[in-house]
Amino acid sequence: MSGDEEARHKERTQKHKAVVDARIAAATQDKGLLLVLTGNGKGKSSSAFGMVARTLGYGRRAAIFQFIKGKEEVGERAFFAAHPGVTWERCGEGFTWETQDRQGDIATARAGWEKAKAALADPAIHLVVLDELTYLLTYRYLALEEILPPILARPPMQHVVVTGRAADEALIEAADTVSAIRDVKHAFRAGVRAQQGIDL
Amino acid sequence: MSGDEEARHKERTQKHKAVVDARIAAATQDKGLLLVLTGNGKGKSSSAFGMVARTLGYGRRAAIFQFIKGKEEVGERAFFAAHPGVTWERCGEGFTWETQDRQGDIATARAGWEKAKAALADPAIHLVVLDELTYLLTYRYLALEEILPPILARPPMQHVVVTGRAADEALIEAADTVSAIRDVKHAFRAGVRAQQGIDL
Structure with missing residues (x-):
């Protein structure tokens, strides 16, 4: 880069x-x-877990509620659940086509939501992750009227991350930050199964 | 739900x-x-850090290279850098409009890339995070020909996560999984500054 170019770069970057x-x-x-965090692409739950790490980095507490997955032992749970700053609740038995028991799924979702409501009322918890919450609405396990008020009435400095595909429009409307994660390409469609450390 | 509805639910879910x-x-x-992980929305780097947590959950090693940010002490670094399974390298001094020193930025990027290349040749590292790598290409600090070959020649079971806006087409072409994170809404635009535990 010439002296002139250097000068122009400096001028441009100063303006920017x-x-x-x-x-x-x-x-x-x-x-x-x-x-x-919604959309069909990879990165919704993993992003929430990254925010758990950030929260713990400041010595603050996080509570994680997994509303669908939960049966399998996965990397993030092995890593975080033992941490003294983390509360980890498995509130799901798998997707509805796995359990094939709608009434059981509804009861599991409702029991999970009661626990989540307690976290949403606790100002000592800096971050509440409601992982795959959107499916409770999609499958009509719970009504929006049960879900939204406790989220909106939470302590003013508490952060909440909701993940899952096809987030309800009212949830998006109520949110401060919304990311829609588009699935441009996924290794699964090329025949690669879920990889430890990446997908679970 | 009636007995009939239950039966139909069971049939539907069995097919699914x-x-x-x-x-x-x-x-x-x-x-x-x-x-x-590209696009303008929130969740690219945090998703990469979630995958670091997953990787550590299996007792495996991760190496993180931050190509732009790095000066500030942030939650994810406070949390992960002390972990024995993590190598954390700050390879950036801030965005080019912050440093206003293009030659210095290029030298910093090149030094960082040399360290990343060593990780990309080490089969003991299960996950390599190249955080904000895309900007090295956008700003032409490094050429694609320097970046892509070491990524493609890495150990066959090593995972690599690249984050940053406007990922180069060749990088997308070479990737197994690509998520484009759309910024639907961001609290920053409503006057909320970066929040500890969420953005840093």
């Missing part, structure tokens, strides 16, 4: 920095966030 | 289970995956 700095200066609020 | 089971049975291969 001014724009970014102004945006950052405008964002001053602290708030417990409701995040929804 | 047969389809899902057949798909799972068809996916038999084990393979070190290249995952690309």
Whole structure:
């Protein structure tokens, strides 16, 4: 890069920095966030678990509720469940086509949601992960009217992450941050089974 | 639910289970995956950190290279860097508009990439996270010809996760799994600054 190019780079980046700095200066609020991670792509639950790691990094507490999966022993549970800052609740017995017992699935979901409500009322818990919560609504195990009020009434600095495909429009409307994860390509369709450390 | 409805539910779920089971049975291969998490939405790096947690849950090793961010102390680093199964390398001094020193940024990126290449040649490392690698290509700090061959020549069971916006088409082509994370809504735009445990 010539001296001229260096100078132009510096001018450009100074302008860009001014724009970014102004945006950052405008964002001053602290708030417990409701995040929804939806879509069919890989990365919804793993992102929630990354936020659990971040939370623990500040010495804060996280509570994780898994509403569908739960039977199998997986890497994230082996890693986090033993941590003193983590509460881990398996509230599911598998997808409805696995259990083939709708009444049982509803009872399991309802029992899980009662435990989650207790976490959503506890200001000592910095982050509540409601993993695969969206399916409780999709399958009509629970009504939106049971789910949304305890989330909205939570302590003001508590963060909540909801994961799962096809998030209900009312959940998206209520959320502060929403990511829709598009499945551009997935190794599973090329014949690769779930890999330890990546998918489970 | 009536007896009839129960029976229909059971029939439907049995059919669905047969389809899902057949798909799972068809996916038999084990393979070190290249995952690309791109798009402008929240959840790319946090998803990579969730996969680090999963990997550690199986007692395996992970190496993390952060190509842009790195100056600030963040939750994920506080949490993971002390773990004996984790190698954590800060290979960046911030975005180019922060440093305003293109030659310095290129030298930093190149030094970081040399370290990453060593991890990509080490079969004892189960997962390599190349966090915000895409920007090295976007800003032309490094050429695709320097980046792609060491990734493709890695040990066959090693997984690699690349994160960052606007992933290069060649990287997407080479990947096994690609998620494009769409920014539907972000609290930052509503005036909320980066929150501990969620964004850092």
